[in-house]
Amino acid sequence: MNIKLIIIGGSAGSFQVITRIIHSLPNDYPIPVVLALHRLKHVRHGFVEALMLKSKMNVIEPHDKQKIRAGNIYLAPANYHLYVELAGTFALSTEEAVNHSRPSIDLTFMTGGYAYKNKCVGIILSGANKDGALGIKKIKEYGGITVVQDPSDAQMPTMPLAAIDKTKNVDHVINSDEIIKFLYSLIKK
Amino acid sequence: MNNALSKEIEIGISGIRNLVEAVKNTHGFDLGCFAITSFKRRVMKALHINEISSVEALTDMLVNDKQFFEKFLRDINVECTEFFRDxxxxxxxxxxxxxxxxxxxxxxxxxxxxxxxxxxxxxxxxxxxxxxxxxxxxxxxxxxxxxxxxxxxxxVYSNNKFEISETNYQRFNEEKTDFSRYTITERNGFRIRDDxxxxxxxxxxxxxxxxxxxxxxxxxxxxxxxxxxxxxxxxxxxxxxxxxxxxxxxxxxxxxxxxxxxxxxxxxxxxxxxxxxxxx
CATH class of the missing domain: 3.40.50.150 (Vaccinia Virus protein VP39)
Structure with missing residues (x-):
């Protein structure tokens, strides 16, 4: 299958699922994971540390033009958009908020899908808005694999429902346990 | 916005490369200095503002019209979104x-x-x-x-920058005074005091x-x-x-x-x- 990048988008109600997912991944999980999550823009510190407590992998907020490497979970920094560039690096931007959001889940998904094509997985989790719907649709169009948390499993089903509706043919609509299994299935020989 | 977003990534790298090359040759300005992903978005924004349908048409205009090129530099600018950011x-x-x-x-x-x-x-x-x-x-x-x-x-700054700027300023100033003491209300937003x-x-x-x-x-x-x-x-x-x-x-x-x-x-x-x- 040869997946090279996993992008997870989440908003309200996604924190618990995120922590369960990253807690379940081994420290040598060979695919880099990018988290595009809506977060308080003025709270600079604490979020990475909170995720770090749950994670065996290294959790970092990437600085501008940082190289994407396996073994890391990258969290989109507060008040910046996080782009994935063709060179396999991140780029940050303070361009205007999209759908009232910065980081915008759409932008990270769209740029990641464009850069990694069929080597990209996009996962949309719980949220009370529609950010990410366009982004995951783009990942599908670029040949990537699309996963959406089952709306009945999500604390806030708006975001999963919007993603399913926009993309039409999402590859997997599954609950959080199955998302974890799915992530393991990506690394089976 | 969403509509613009759905189109923007579709600009090809080669179109951007040609644009950069043409501008460099005519105006001596190297747009290749810009990081590609955000530059593409800003080119898209310039297409949208000027109601131009393709990167090729934009390139022609940039090459033939020096004034339009100066305007383009303005169109691709990234605005700051707030006072007292961080x-x-x-x-x-x-x-x-x-x-x-x-x-x-x-x-x-x-x-x-x-x-x-x-x-x-x-x-x-x-x-x-x-x-x-x-x-x-x-x-x-x-x-x-x-x-x-x-x-x-x-x-004149748009009013939607005021609230976040005020919040930032309060964090900066430990709530001693209001940001509004530095602003003058205008019909379509606010200005910062002349002094x-x-x-x-x-x-x-x-x-x-x-x-x-x-x-x-x-x-x-x-x-x-x-x-x-x-x-x-x-x-x-x-x-x-x-x-x-x-x-x-x-x-x-x-x-x-x-x-x-x-x-x-x-x-x-x-x-x-x-x-x-x-x-x-």
Whole structure:
């Protein structure tokens, strides 16, 4: 299958699922994971540390033009958009908020899908808005694999429902346990 | 917005390359200095603003019309979204950087390159006035776009910037006073009081054909590096190293990284969280 990048988008109600997912991944999980999550823009510190407590992998907020490497979970920094560039690096931007959001889940998904094509997985989790719907649709169009948390499993089903509706043919609509299994299935020989 | 977003990534790399090449040949300006992903978005924005349907048509217009090219530099500008962005940085500016500059110099010279819509410049001006250092401080604010510099002399900010700026200012000022004391209400937004512009000099400055300007005691260049390629970031840092006086400070954006640049040895980190460096 040869997946090279996993992008997870989440908003309200996604924190618990995120922590369960990253807690379940081994420290040598060979695919880099990018988290595009809506977060308080003025709270600079604490979020990475909170995720770090749950994670065996290294959790970092990437600085501008940082190289994407396996073994890391990258969290989109507060008040910046996080782009994935063709060179396999991140780029940050303070361009205007999209759908009232910065980081915008759409932008990270769209740029990641464009850069990694069929080597990209996009996962949309719980949220009370529609950010990410366009982004995951783009990942599908670029040949990537699309996963959406089952709306009945999500604390806030708006975001999963919007993603399913926009993309039409999402590859997997599954609950959080199955998302974890799915992530393991990506690394089976 | 969503509609524009759904189209924007579709511009091909080759179209962008041709545009960059053509502009370089006609106007001698290398747009290739911009980081590609955000540059593509901004080209898309320029297409949208000017109601042009393709990158090829845009390229033709840029090549044939110098004035349109100047306008394009304005269209692709990334606006700042708020005053007192990162209040913690501005507190550090007020509590540490300014007092140190005040002790060491009779005149304080500050350069704010890539000043864009001016929020960083005016934020600095407010903090400097509050510190009582206005008379001995000169702020030199520059941008690559002449149109932007022209607009800045009497800039009206949209009301949706007010709320976040007010919140930031309260965090900066520990709720002592309101941001509104510095603003004047306009029909379509707000302006910053005229007296805050008094020690600001606005100028067009194109790095690419720049000579050294003058010895600065402080350069504030936050969230500007992110819009450039690594190669260009390295050039910029070299330029800043040349233009800072001994012990002069450089402040960059909190998520920017210059530690890999060849001229980094000319700097010493003085604040890790707020990314402030001193010229050694």
């Amino acid at each position: 209040p913690a940085f501005w507190r550090y500016f007020r509590n540490d950087i300014l007092p140190a500059l005040d002790r060491k110099h009779s005149q304080i010279k500050i350069w704010i390159p890539g000043c864009s819509s001016g929020e960083e410049v005016l934020t600095a001006a407010i903090a400097i006035q509050e510190a009582g250092l206005k008379d001995k401080t000169k702020i030199y604010a520059t941008d690559i776009s002449p149109e932007i510099i022209k607009e800045l002399t009497n800039k 805050l512009y008094e020690n600001i000099e606005l100028d067009v400055y194109k790095y690419q054909n720049a000579q050294k300007i003058k010895g600065f005691n402080l350069i504030i260049c936050r969230n500007v590096f992110i819009y450039y390629t690594l190669q260009y970031q390295e050039m910029l840092l070299g330029l800043f190293a040349e233009n800072l006086s001994y012990n002069g400070c450089l402040a960059i954006g909190i998520m920017e990284d210059i530690s890999w640049c060849k001229d980094f040895y000319k700097f010493k980190e003085i604040d890790k969280n707020d990314k402030v460096y001193s010229r050694v």
